[in-house]
Amino acid sequence: MTTKTLNASAAGLGFLPAVFAIVLGLGVVTLTGHVQAAALHDAAHDVRHATGFPCH
Amino acid sequence: MTPRMTCVTQLASPATKQMYTRILTSALFAGAAAGLIAALLQLVFVQPVLLHAELYETGELVHFGGTAVSAHPELPGFDAMRDGLSIVFTMLTYTGYTLVMVALMSMAEDRGAAINARTGLIWGIAGFIAFHLAPGFTLAPEVPGVAAADVGDRQVWWTATVATAGVAMWLIAFGGNKISYLIAVALLMAPHLIGAPEPDSFSGPVPTEIGALFAARAFGVGLAAWALVGTFAGYFWQTEGERAEASA
Structure with a gap:
């Protein structure tokens, strides 16, 4: 019984680091590629064009 | 009581901590390296085309104005502030990509896939298709000034x-049956059959030669950069894993 619980929780938690990294990664890409705040847009302008994000 | 205690102990387990470290470290190394090279490639191959287009966007040069316009105007040189910010933001963007890719690599490895620099190259090309080629197939990389x-x-x-193409890439790689291939094809085609938002009229002042060159350069540099993203992500994922095992 104890062994079962161990395995189940280990398998469930095994996903957490990957999910965390995916959310963090998509957050970073949204910030550099999509957020339209003027300062961010100006700083990332050339990158957005060169990397194929919708810019203006 | 005992199972509950076990669960709490598992939450802070060294294995989970090690997984966070391995994913974040591999992604940061791969993203910084691929992003830096991508930024330099963009500065050499894409930025001059962008600056050339901006001469038309601002009206400094006028296409079809009656007199012929030189195709080789003098372009602004390296701008420390502007190009420095571009380097930082390219590295950030590519680190975002590698965070997603390394996380997916860890899930694929759990399912028995081999992850290293060689297989990483295929991951990189799949990432290019999902994040760059698929959206750019209909929303072509925009030169400044286009409608x-x-x-x-x-x-x-x-x-x-990007989401549908990403799922399609995963289905092609790991679906393993005919139905998943068919779903992948449908997912890849659907956004383009539905169509992207289009402008009401054309008002771009930039010559078509510059627009075409810009799109070609953006895709070319994008493919090179994504090939590096996959290769580096696979390489660092493997070496970070070996390092963790050696120190364990």
Whole structure:
């Protein structure tokens, strides 16, 4: 019984680091590629064009 | 009581901590390296085309104005502030990509896939298709000054297209049956059959030669950069794993 619980929780938690990294990664890409705040847009302008994000 | 205690102990287990470290470290190394090279490639191959287009966007040069315009105007040189910010933001963007890719690599490895620099190259090309080629197939990489639909609408379409193409790439790689291939094809085609937001009229002042060169350069540099993203992500994922095992 104890062994079962161990395995189940280990398998469930095994996903957490990957999910965390995916959310963090998509957050970073949204910030550099999509957020339209003027300062961010100006700083990332050339990158957005060169990397194929919708810019203006 | 005992199972509950076991669960709490598992939450802070060294294995989970090690997984966070391995994913974040591999992604940061791969993203910084690929992003830096991508930024330099963009500065050499894409930026001059962009600066050339901006001469038309600002009206400094006028296409079809009656007199012929030189195709080789003097372009602004390296701008420390502007190009420095571009380097930082390219590295950030590519680190975002590698965070997603390394996380997916860890899940694939759990299912028995081999992850290293060689297989990473295929991951990189799949990432290029999902994040760059698929949205750019209909929303072509835009040179400054082109006419385009509302940016918010295009961002929604871009995000949906990247998501569907990403799922399609995963299905092609790991689906393993005919139905998953068919779903993948449908997912790849659907956004383009539905269509992206388009401008009401054309008003771009930039010569078509510059627009075409810009799109070609953006895709070419994008493919090179994504090939590096996959290769580096696979390489660092493998070496970080070996390092963790050696120190355990």
